[in-house]
Amino acid sequence: MRILIAEDDLTSRVALAGILRKIDHDVIETVNGADALEVLKRPDAPALAILDWMMPQMDGMEVVRRVRSLPTDRPPYLIMLTAKGEKADIVAGLDGGADDYLAKPFDPGELGARIEVGRRLIEMQAQFLAARNALAHEATHDPLTGLLNRRAILDALARQLSRERRRHPDGLAVGICDIDHFKLVNDTYGHLVGDEVLCRFARILESNLRPYDFLGRFGGEEFVVITPLIEHLNVRMLYQRFLSAISDRPIPTKAGQVPVTISIGVKIWSADEDVDAMLMAADRALYRAKSAGRNRICLADEFEDGY
């Protein structure tokens, strides 16, 4: 484990570093609180620090206070090293944000044991964070395609719309992309190949997104693309890219090449619609695209399909 030592007294620092290196820790040494704080602010900061209480420039307690005010979900484990053995001092140290303390002169066995307690807590914290991140990912992503799920893409749309209202930029469009006759793909090749088509389909759409577009799986074989119109692009041309990327070449699967086309219904935001109104309008346009023969784009509010 990487451990930071902040200790101005040379003898004590060398002894401490020697013991820690002997038990296979990677030690970073600093001689004052200000330098220690700089090390602890780095993105690759050590997970555990042993801070002397009395140091020049900035004392150990001040380092603890400042580290505890930093925004991070991986706070370091902080052990105060102190000649102050009084109960009141120890309580003040722990109250101030230290995780543990070690009284000088320290006993190497006790030092090792306290480091081990810290290591266990750091490990538990890492496991907790990994589980939390996995849960957050699960709650917002579709397990089959890895895209944003229905809830997350709706949230993204709500956020984008409120951003548009505040900043009045160039606008935004929402497209619902639906694979044509997907039931036939399942019936012809089987459900597993259907799943494979959905995954590859997602990757193809993804590779045609611009950095500021959003893509999510709305459900089944229906996908939603949110496209900010910051380049004053022709909306139809923007969605034509997705349509062509799918229909220009069949999708390779374990069962061979599966030709697929899509229909897209697009709604351009016109300053007053909310999420539901946008989606309803895009869905109606999609219905028209399907009725008109599929493999095409229909824009909501467009009298003629014009495709």
Ligand SMILES: Nc1nc2c(ncn2[C@@H]2O[C@H](COP(=O)(O)OP(=O)(O)OP(=O)(O)O)[C@@H](O)[C@H]2O)c(=O)[nH]1
């Ligand atoms: N393999 C697979 N199939 C799915 C999944 N979700 C939905 N489907 C299938 O998608 C098909 C959708 O069929 P329909 O709603 O009739 O639509 P369609 O056949 O694509 O016809 P149109 O949309 O009218 O062109 C159904 O057969 C569903 O079982 C999935 O996760 N995996």
